[in-house]
Amino acid sequence: MNRNIIFLSVIGTFLILSVTTTTFPFEYNFPQLHMTQSKVKAVEGQVEEGEHEEEGERHSNEEDHHEEDGGSYSPLSPDNAKTYSSSNKTTATTPDNLSITSLMKQGSPIIGNPTAPVTLIEFGDFQCEFCARFAKVTEPAINATYIQTGKVNMVFKHFVTHGSDSVTAAIASQCANEQGQFWNFYKMIYENQGPENSGWANTENMKKFASQIPGLDKQKFDSCIDSQKYKSLVDNDMTIGVSLGMQGTPSFIIVKSDGSKPETLLGAQPFPSFQSIIDKKSKE
Numbered sequence: 001m002n003r004n005i006i007f008l009s010v011i012g013t014f015l016i017l018s019v020t021t022t023t024f025p026f027e028y029n030f031p032q033l034h035m036t037q038s039k040v041k042a043v044e045g046q047v048e049e050g051e052h053e054e055e056g057e058r059h060s061n062e063e064d065h066h067e068e069d070g071g072s073y074s075p076l077s078p079d080n081a082k083t084y085s086s087s088n089k090t091t092a093t094t095p096d097n098l099s100i101t102s103l104m105k106q107g108s109p110i111i112g113n114p115t116a117p118v119t120l121i122e123f124g125d126f127q128c129e130f131c132a133r134f135a136k137v138t139e140p141a142i143n144a145t146y147i148q149t150g151k152v153n154m155v156f157k158h159f160v161t162h163g164s165d166s167v168t169a170a171i172a173s174q175c176a177n178e179q180g181q182f183w184n185f186y187k188m189i190y191e192n193q194g195p196e197n198s199g200w201a202n203t204e205n206m207k208k209f210a211s212q213i214p215g216l217d218k219q220k221f222d223s224c225i226d227s228q229k230y231k232s233l234v235d236n237d238m239t240i241g242v243s244l245g246m247q248g249t250p251s252f253i254i255v256k257s258d259g260s261k262p263e264t265l266l267g268a269q270p271f272p273s274f275q276s277i278i279d280k281k282s283k284e
Contacts (some may be wrong), residue, residue: 007235073248073267074128074161084235084242098259099238103155106231106240107174109182111143113155116257118281120152120274123159123241123251126169126189127196130268131250134191141271146278153257156186158237161249165201168225170234172206175224176216254281 054137100119104110122144124131139154146152158170169189176185188209194200203225210221224230242252252265254277261284263277 008073014246018179044208065200070131072133073250074130074240075126075248076159076161076246080160080238081242083225084195087097087169098253098255098262100153100155100259100260106236107177107230109156109177109186111183113150114153116147116150118146118278119150119159119255119257119259120146120278121155121253121255122154123157123237123246123249123253125159125161125166125249126173127162127166127193127201128249129193129196132190132193133268134250135186138260138268142274142278145275146185151282156182158234159241159246159249159251160238162236163197165199166196167231168203169201169206170237171228171230172203172221172225174230174233175211176213178224179216179220181210181213181216184234185210185250188213223227254278256281256284 003152029260036192098119098121100110100114100116103119104114122134124134142152142154147154156169156173158173160166160170173185173189189201192200192209206225207218207222210216211218226252239253247266250268252269252274253262254274255262261281263281265273265277
């Protein structure tokens with residue numbers, strides 16, 4: 001008797017499940033993974049979106065996207081901060097020293113119209129992965145939107161956060177600048193950036209990269225880097241950066257062309273962060 005009841009119960013359950021499955025084949029919802037979707041805007045063709053696990057995920061792709069709520073950066077070491085602040089006798093925080101005229105006199109590379117109403121100053125290190133991220137993702141949008149249209153000019157300042165090869169790369173870039181090739185060198189170095197302090201940015205490799213730039217005089221470049229001709233310029237940029245309170249790379253100061261009304265951004269910020277400040281500066 002009990003066996004018959006159990007048998008009938010099993011058969012009944014099977015029939016109910018079969019009817020349910022046949023009648024409503026798409027009603028069952030699989031458990032949802034706990035995911036959050038980034039909502040960083042894509043600007044000027046850049047793609048900065050994807051789905052990421054809410055906890056514990058680390059991006060395997062270094063160039064994935066900028067942080068939405070603040071850019072990543074490489075911090076300045078306490079030793080470097082102490083070294084350059086102790087010898088700091090500049091008055092870099094005054095408008096005169098942040099004006100485009102003064103920056104050009106300091107030997108800083110510039111791209112864009114010198115008479116543009118707004119200046120964007122980048123403090124960077126060629127071994128900094130976040131600087132490379134800015135150079136490859138955000139800078140092209142800034143360039144197309146503001147620099148090529150004559151609204152902004154951009155200046156580069158050296159801010160070494162990654163060791164002696166970063167100094168070598170900085171000197172090399174100034175040797176390229178001497179021949180009017182800084183921004184081609186800037187692009188090439190960031191596109192070929194290797195692991196930090198792995199030797200990719202040593203003197204011989206800088207010479208190899210420079211030799212690939214059309215129109216660059218290789219003999220003149222090699223002599224320039226071998227003599228460390230621009231070491232004092234790099235040191236001066238470091239001193240200025242520390243005096244301005246720069247905390248790491250990349251860092252940015254956006255000012256009026258006369259150096260007034262400076263605003264600072266820290267880290268590899270997305271395009272809209274720059275856009276809001278630049279648009280505001282243009283109306284001031």
